[in-house]
Amino acid sequence: MTIEELYQCFLQCDGVSIDTRNITPNSLFFALKGDNFDANTLAQQALDNGASFVVMDNKKLQSNPDKMFWYADALMALQELAKYHRQQLGLPIIALxxxxxxxxTKELILTVLSQKYQVRGTQGNLNNHIGVPLTLLSFDEDTDIGVVEMGANHLGExxxxxxxxxxxxxYITNFGKAHLExxxxxxxVVKAKGELYDYLENNYKxxxxxxxxxxxxxxxxxFARYTFGTDEQSDLIIQKYDAQPMASITVDNNVFQSQLTGIYNATNIAAAVAIGNYFKVPxxxxxxxxxxxxxxNNRSQWIEKNERKILLDAYNAxxxxxxxxxxxxxxxxxxxxxxxxxGDMFxxxxxxxxxxxxxxxxxxxxEKLTTFYIGKHFFEHKTTAQNTFFFEDYDTFAQAFKAxxxxxxxxxLIKGSRGMALERILELL
Known part of the structure; x- marks a missing residue:
């Protein structure tokens, strides 16, 4: 089966699924493999749960050739189908x-552009080699603009x-010390994230x-660009960035006030407003x-609980x-x-x-600060400083905290890498 033929099957379906636990009815299921699973073994279950067709890469498990389509690599088939679909739609796409x-920033861009357009974008943080194809396949003929978030932890991604x-x-939000491993x-980091700039320049975007x-x-x-910043030569001039009490920017003497904390979010707001302005959103x-x-999603959320004002920023670090x-x-x-x-940074x-x-x-x-460090990376630098406490793992911390x-x-403030799942602290407060 060619990608063109697979695309015709995709058009008959109402979506794409990769998890038998939440199959979309009348979907096209891709049997992907991971380090600890092989969805080829669940092909028939996918059909039983509502999928109309299955794309798989294990011929031995292809028990229903009319509904189970074999490819040498199911993941590659997903990616090629997404690329083909993107080519057929031809809509403008913003990569981030x-x-x-x-x-x-992606959510802010979607919020701004939705004031004028039908927009769709990456759900949550599905921004890798699987999530990006799924995002592309969620766009349809009613989508005016697509916004695709891209993540990476290695060169070339x-x-x-x-x-x-x-x-x-x-748009590249920034270059920072992330995924240094x-x-x-x-x-x-600069070289890897800059691959987006390379693509835009080489393709005259x-x-x-x-x-x-x-x-x-x-x-x-x-190469071609649209700029924002405090420089008066910028296409969108930011007169002021502020973070008191919440992040805001000032443009044309008008304050754009948000419900986000931190000066770093003021820059994210500016990017969204600049992109909206480029696309003629008033x-x-x-x-x-x-x-x-x-x-x-645990990102810069303010929560009030038991006379404490909690800034939950535990999605990543x-x-x-x-x-x-x-x-x-x-x-x-x-x-x-x-x-x-x-919590530890991974x-x-x-x-x-x-x-x-x-x-x-x-x-x-x-002064006036109590700090709880949680995780083995912080623990290896344990000190006996006043109002400072170290715990090798979350369970040890939770036990001591409850006592x-x-x-x-x-x-x-609750802040740590995703693997630390520090949002669990809310239950202790």
């Missing part, structure tokens, strides 16, 4: 990557995702760029969209995002104490020890 803030997506526009160094970011500014000077509509957006979160949190005004729950490779120690040193001698919970009211 970066070390921090990708998902929040963004380039591959660009080949699938063929973006017309691109895979990229090798900060220079590796347009980049959105923050001129206040020296790397973005320098790397986009040689600035007043952009301002309304920004004011109405509420963060979710790396040295760059940790530094930004701490800078913002320590600047917040309160009459009461501040408490930090910080995928830092040989830089892990130094980066965790840097966080600890950053917080030394900070002697702090009773102070005040501000709380």
């Amino acid at each position: 990557t970066g070390s921090n803030g990708k998902t929040t 963004i380039s591959h995702l660009c080949e699938l997506t063929d973006p017309d526009f691109g 895979g990229f090798g160094s900060f220079e590796g 347009l980049a959105f760029a923050n001129t206040d970011d020296a790397l973005q500014d320098a790397k986009t000077m040689t 600035l007043e509509a952009c301002r309304t969209a920004i004011s109405q957006y509420l963060p979710t 790396n040295p760059s995002s940790m530094e930004a979160a701490l800078d913002n949190f320590l600047q917040l005004e309160t009459q009461h104490a501040k408490t930090l729950f910080l 995928e830092l490779g040989t830089e892990s020890s130094a980066e965790h120690l840097a966080v600890i040193n950053r917080l030394k001698n900070t 002697n919970p702090p009773l102070e009211k005040g501000l709380v």
Whole structure:
């Protein structure tokens, strides 16, 4: 079966599925393999659960050739189908990557563009070699603009995702210390994320760029771009960035107020407004969209519980995002104490020890602050400093916390890598 023939089957279906536990009725199921599973063994179950067709790469398990289609590689078939579908639709697509803030920026862009267009984008953080094809296949003829988030932890991944997506526009939120284990160094991060710029330049497409970011500014000077920043030569001039009490920007003497915390989110807001402005969304509509957006999924969420105001930012963490979160949190005004729950930062490779120690040193001698460090990477730098507590893992922390919970009211920050799942702390507070 060719991709063109598979595409005709796809058009008969109401979507694509890759998990038999939540099959979409009348869907096209792709039997993917992982380190600990092989969905080829579930092909018949997928049909029983509502899928109309199955794409698989194990001929021995192809018990129903009329509904089970064999390919040498089911994942490659998914990617090729997504690429073909993108070519048939021909709609404008904005690609988005970066070390921090990708998902929040993507959601802000979707919120702004939806004021004028039918837009669709990456659901959650499905931004890898599987998630991007699924996103592309969710676009249809009613989609005016698509927004595709791209993640990577190795060189070459963004380039591959660009080949699938063929973006017309691109934006890199920033270059930071994330996934150093895979990229090798900060220079590796810049090279890997910069693969989006390479694709845009080589294919005569347009980049959105923050001129206040020296790397973005320098790397986009040689090809088409639309800029924003405090520089008066920017296409969208940002008169002011602010984060008190919440992140905002000022454009044309109008304040774009959000419900997001931190100055780093002001830049994300500016990017969304700039992209909206490029696509002729009125600035007043952009301002309304920004004011109405509420963060979710453990990203910069404010939660009030038992006389504590909790900033839950536990979706992910790396040295760059940790530094930004701490800078913002320590600047917040309160009459009461501040408490930090910080979890390990993962995928830092040989830089892990130094980066965790840097966080600890950053917080030394900070007044009115109690800090709980959770995870083996922080634990290896355990100290006996006042109001500082170290736990080798979450279970040890939870047991100790339940036995002697702090009773102070005040501000709380919860920040750590996704694998730490520190949102569980909410149940303890």
